[in-house]
Structure formats: C-alpha cells, structure tokens
Amino acid sequence: METCQCEAKWEELEKIIDAHRGQPSALIEVLHQSQELVGYLPRNVQVAIADGLGLSLSQVYSVVSFYNHFTTKPKGKYQVSVCMGTACFVKGAPAILERLEQELGTKVGDTTADGRFTINQVRCLGCCALGPVMTVNQKAHGRLTPDTALEILKEYQ
Numbered sequence: 470m471e472t473c474q475c476e477a478k479w480e481e482l483e484k485i486i487d488a489h490r491g492q493p494s495a496l497i498e499v500l501h502q503s504q505e506l507v508g509y510l511p512r513n514v515q516v517a518i519a520d521g522l523g524l525s526l527s528q529v530y531s532v533v534s535f536y537n538h539f540t541t542k543p544k545g546k547y548q549v550s551v552c553m554g555t556a557c558f559v560k561g562a563p564a565i566l567e568r569l570e571q572e573l574g575t576k577v578g579d580t581t582a583d584g585r586f587t588i589n590q591v592r593c594l595g596c597c598a599l600g601p602v603m604t605v606n607q608k609a610h611g612r613l614t615p616d617t618a619l620e621i622l623k624e625y626q
C-alpha cells in the first residue's frame with residue numbers, strides 16, 4: 470500500500486468505513502466524512518473505502534472525480550481562487566493567474582510546498598463589476614492587478 474499523510478488517522482478512518490461496511494449506497498457519506506478527517510482522498514483511502522463498502526476502485530474514483538467537493542490532493546491552508554469568467558478574463562485575470570503561479574511556484578490545482586496556498590481557477594463569482602476578482606478562502610478581493618493580487622497574498626503569509 471502506498472504511503473500517505475494520514476497514517477495517524479487511519480484508525481479513525483477504519484471506524485468510519487466500519488460504520489457503513491458492505492453498504493455501497495453510503496459512498497458519498499463515507500467519502501465526505503473521510504475527506505473531513507484526512508483533508509483529501511488519496512488513492513489508498515479510496516482503496517480502503519472501496520474494499521469496505523464492496524465497490525470497485527473505479528466506482529469510487531468516478532464519484533470522487535465527478536464532484537468538485539472531493540479532492541485527491543492535499544489542500545493548502547488558504548484557497549486562492551482566481552475568477553476566469555468572461556468579465557474577469559477580459560479585464561486581465563489570465564495575467565493575474567500567471568503571476569501567482571510564477572511567484573508561488575505552483576500550478577492551478579496544486580498547493581505550495583509550505584502547504585499555505587492552493588491556487589484554483591473558478592467560473593464567475595457573481596461580482597463581475599469588481600473584476601478581475603479572486604477569493605482567498607471566502608473573502609473576495611476585486612479590481613486586481615498582478616501586483617495587488619500578490620500584495621494581498623502577503624497578508625496571509
């Protein structure tokens with residue numbers, strides 16, 4: 470079995486699975502609780518869930534990959550989401566995203582080596598007049614330039 474970040478929590482994970490052992494219909498609930506516990510759903514967690522619930526790994530993976538809520542990669546402390554909706558796009562969002570990737574040394578969907586920031590790109594956040602917009606966790610920041618976006622992230626260092 471591959472190593473993962475969650476060995477200390479493995480016992481708790483087994484309790485979650487045991488509570489639904491042999492119940493394929495509990496998959497979403499088990500995935501949700503497991504992600505709450507571990508923070509993400511690496512392959513070995515998916516294998517354990519598949520075995521416990523009586524499903525194939527591909528059945529589990531298809532649900533994990535279908536729902537945006539589930540992630541197979543560890544998330545950073547701060548979720549940085551740059552809006553790439555049409556209004557933000559034409560006002561310069563791609564340059565912001567590119568600059569953040571360069572400065573943080575990571576790509577969209579990935580997390581910085583220090584575990585602080587995960588960069589995401591999202592569709593319209595519903596505040597187009599403030600574009601370009603990004604959110605850091607739930608807080609929105611608007612009328613950004615690449616420089617101001619970086620300045621904002623420094624507040625979270």
Ligand code: FES
Nearest residue numbers: 552554557594597
């Ligand atoms: S397009 Fe970015 S908030 Fe609407």
